[in-house]
Amino acid sequence: MRVAIVGAGGVGGYLGVRLNQSGLDVIWLARGRSLAHLREIGIALRNPLGDVTLGPQQASDSPEALGRADLVIVTVKLYDLGDLAPRLRPLLGPSTAVLPLQNGVEAYAMLAACLPAEALLKGTVAIKSRLASPGEIVCKSPFCRIKIGEGTGVPGERVERIVAVLNACIGVEVAVSADIDVDIWKKFAMLASFSAISCLARASIGEVLDSPEARELVIAAANEAAAVGRGLGVGLPRDVTELVLSQVRDMPKDGRPSMLEDLEAGRRLELKFLSGSVVRLGRQAGVPTPLHSLAYRVLAMHALGR
Known part of the structure; x- marks a missing residue:
């Protein structure tokens, strides 16, 4: 091949x-x-x-x-x-x-x-x-x-x-x-949310998981993204807490989402296609996305890198 x-x-x-x-x-x-x-x-x-x-x-x-x-x-x-x-x-x-x-x-x-x-x-x-x-x-x-x-x-x-x-x-x-669309959205709900909170907090995967407040924000943002997916017809569960945690449980705790690595290195961000997509598709589906809207607005100044 x-x-x-x-x-x-x-x-x-x-x-x-x-x-x-x-x-x-x-x-x-x-x-x-x-x-x-x-x-x-x-x-x-x-x-x-x-x-x-x-x-x-x-x-x-x-x-x-x-x-x-x-x-x-x-x-x-x-x-x-x-x-x-x-x-x-x-x-x-x-x-x-x-x-x-x-x-x-x-x-x-x-x-x-x-x-x-x-x-x-x-x-x-x-x-x-x-x-x-x-x-x-x-x-x-x-x-x-x-x-x-x-x-x-x-x-x-x-x-x-x-x-x-x-x-x-x-x-x-x-x-x-x-069901590949469900699997893609499961990862997306986790990744868009973890990336947003890690970038806002400038924190690794382990640091976010160890902070009750940051972890709660990730789960809330992931539920927000999942609601958008359901609004578009994707069969996601109403509570994605376990779905999110199961995807990061065996990741290296000192690891950083790729968007945080890009942010810290001054490179262009995939913000438009993570939190930006949640916001954009949320409007299309008629689903409010306040957490991702906030993350997008705060991080937008860094979207094109240094």
């Missing part, structure tokens, strides 16, 4: 390394210093399961130069996806599958506006991994858990085939989702 990794950051870098270890033909769509490092030096992964260093990779900033792949895994930040999505067509053949594994709930719609619907899958990933420097991935979690479903319809043979390929990789656990 030929796999294209779109975006060589924390998630894409991790999966690209693992797929390489399994002997698959991996190609990388990247840019800037990450592209240069991939081509000239390679990529290194630091992980509790063991460190891995790979030599020079097949990488380009041109989808045309890379050519078609059997599977395209899209991991770029959502604020880059709108401009990138139309450029991905040269990676697609008649039977190519496209798997977005991004934060937020809008990746599928952004890709569907530009690419054939029959190519698109939906997915969600749980991992604590970041790009420490070009070509260096630091993953603190001893796991990478992925759920996959079809973009439309019931998962079939191609999803099962992709699941089998990914499950053959070291440090990757993949399952077919019984």
